[in-house]
Structures are given as C-alpha cells and as structure tokens.
Amino acid sequence: MFFKQFFSTSACQHTKAWMIKHVSDPYVRRSVKENYRARSAFKLIEINDMYQFLQPGHTVIDMGAAPGAWSQVLVKQVNARVEKQKKITSTNEFVHRTNPDLKCGTVIALDRSPIFEIPGVHIIDNWNLTADTTSDCNKRLQALLKRLKIEQVDGVLSDMCPNVTGCKAIDQSAIAALQHQAFDFARRLLKPNGYFLCKLFQGHEVFQDLRPLLESLFGAVHVIKPSSSRSESSELYLLALEYRPDATNRPTNASDNQNENTRIETNRHEIERLINEARRVRTKNKDK
Ligand SMILES: C[S@@+](CC[C@H](N)C(=O)[O-])C[C@H]1O[C@@H](n2cnc3c(N)ncnc32)[C@H](O)[C@@H]1O
Secondary structure: OHHHHHHOOHHHHHHHHHHHHHHHOHHHHHHHHOOOOOOOHHHHHHHHHHHOOOOOOOEEEEEOOOOOHHHHHHHHHOOEOOOOOOOEOOOOEOOOOOOOOOOOEEEEEEOOOOOOOOOOEEEEOOOOOOOOOOOHHHHHHHHHHHHOOOOOEEEEEEOOOOOOOOOHHHHHHHHHHHHHHHHHHHHOOEEEEEEEEEEEEOOHHHHHHHHHHHHHHEEEEEEEOOOOOOOOOOEEEEEEEEEOOOOOOOOOOHHHHHHHHHHHHHHHHHHHHHHHHHHHHHHHHHHO
16 A cells, blocks of 8 residues: 555656666666766767867866766776776776876876775865865865875866756856866866866856856867767856966966965855755745
C-alpha cells in the first residue's frame, strides 16, 4: 500500500522520468564505456577539439573539479606525470600512462566537494573560491604551488556552478558573479598567452559584463555551446585565448593588490547576497 502510494507521487514520477532520460543519454553511456566520472568530460573534449589549447607540458588549474571528469581529460591532454602506474580498483578507472617522449604537465583540481584520487592530479578539496585569501583552504593551495614551484600557469578552467534555484535571473547573476571571481583568481596566475575557460548561463550578464572584460584582456574570446551540453540547458562556455597581461591589468604592487582585494571582497558579498536570495526563493517555492 505504502509503495503503491509512494510510486504514484508526482515526485517519484519525475525521478523515474529523469532516470530513464539519464541512462538513455548517449554521453552518459559513452562516459561509462570510456571510464569518465561524468558526461561533462565530453564538453571539454569537444571545446579542446575545436581550439586545441590544451598541450603536453601545460600547467592547468581545474576549478570546480568534482567529481573529476575534466581533470581526467586534462591528465591525458597535458601528459601529466603519473608516479605509480596502478589501476584504481574501487572505480575501475584506468590510469593515464605518461608519454616519455612528450613534455610533462601538471593538473591541479580544486573543489568545495570531495574528489576521489585521480593519479597525476594534485587535488585540493574542501576549497572554496569565495573563502578568504587567508583561509585554511587557500593556505593549502599556496603551499602546494610552492612545493611544485609553480608561479604561473598556462590555463585556468572553471566549470563551477552554484546551486541553481530555477529562477533564471538569479541563477545567471550568481554564476556570472562566481566566474568573475574565478577570473580575478586566474589573472593573478596566468602566463602571457594563457587561457581561461568558464561556464555561464545564457543571459544579459554574459554579454554586458564578463565577456567584454575578457575581450579587453585576451587576443580572442569564443562563446561555445558544445553539442554534449544538454539542449534544454542554458549553459554555455566562454573560452578566452592569448592572455595579454600588461601594467594596467595585472596587480603588481601593494596598492594594486589592496584594490584587487577590495574588489574580490565586494564580489564575495555579492555572491553571498545572491545565494541568500536563492535560498529565500527556494523556501518560498517549497511553501507554496
Ligand atoms: C558541474 S560541477 C563540475 C563538474 C566537473 N567539471 C567534472 O567534469 O567532473 C560544478 C562544481 O562546482 C563546484 N563549486 C561550486 N561553487 C564552488 C565554489 N564557490 N568553490 C569551489 N567549488 C565550487 C561544485 O562543488 C561542483 O562540484
């Protein structure tokens, strides 16, 4: 009786429909077959096939990396050094084999959620982009960069996505604010000619805010909707290539750093405001 009632609820019908759609998705099937942790791997593969920016020997930071599909792609593309050639038995994933004839690269994966080990990837989980620069997670990141002797990186990728509310305007603003902060983070580390890739939701913010900023600082900016991105999703990617740092756009001295920190702090408050707004909308919708 209980089960009959339970399975006839609209929530359950919705879950069932989602499951059927999920398992019949060709990219989900491919990700299982090719041992990727998520179908999102194919978005990065597709974007890189178009512009070939990931190269052996590159140092790349993958922000919002959990569960790790983009990092799995990166390990292969940059030919990351893998110390132990072992198979991860718990996930049945095969480990990338470093090609000794190519330059070796480095992949750093950051996320606020846990990321299960990926050989060849330096993982810092429990890391939050909006955390204070003096926070424990940022200290762990600084210590890692120091240990690896990394001062600059070739690329920063951000597939980060805040929890969506379903309210388009709020979701667009929240992700735009987050990616703005991701770029503030990236520009401190990017080498000249470096690249920045981030996810956004289609909407006015994309074109009025982050895109013109990237266009002023990079040689080329591409707006991409990979075919592996679900057609009903408004997500798209901005790929900025050929970073052109100059005295006016990279924080160079203490006062510039101070201005930069103030801007990041303002951005952090804006993200917190949007998250609170999102919570309020969610609670209101639940109460209806
Ligand atoms: C769409 S998933 C990324 C999928 C990943 N690219 C992959 O291929 O496996 C978005 C991730 O962004 C992370 N995220 C969202 N906001 C974040 C923040 N402020 N700091 C760190 N990570 C964040 C989430 O925890 C989530 O794991």
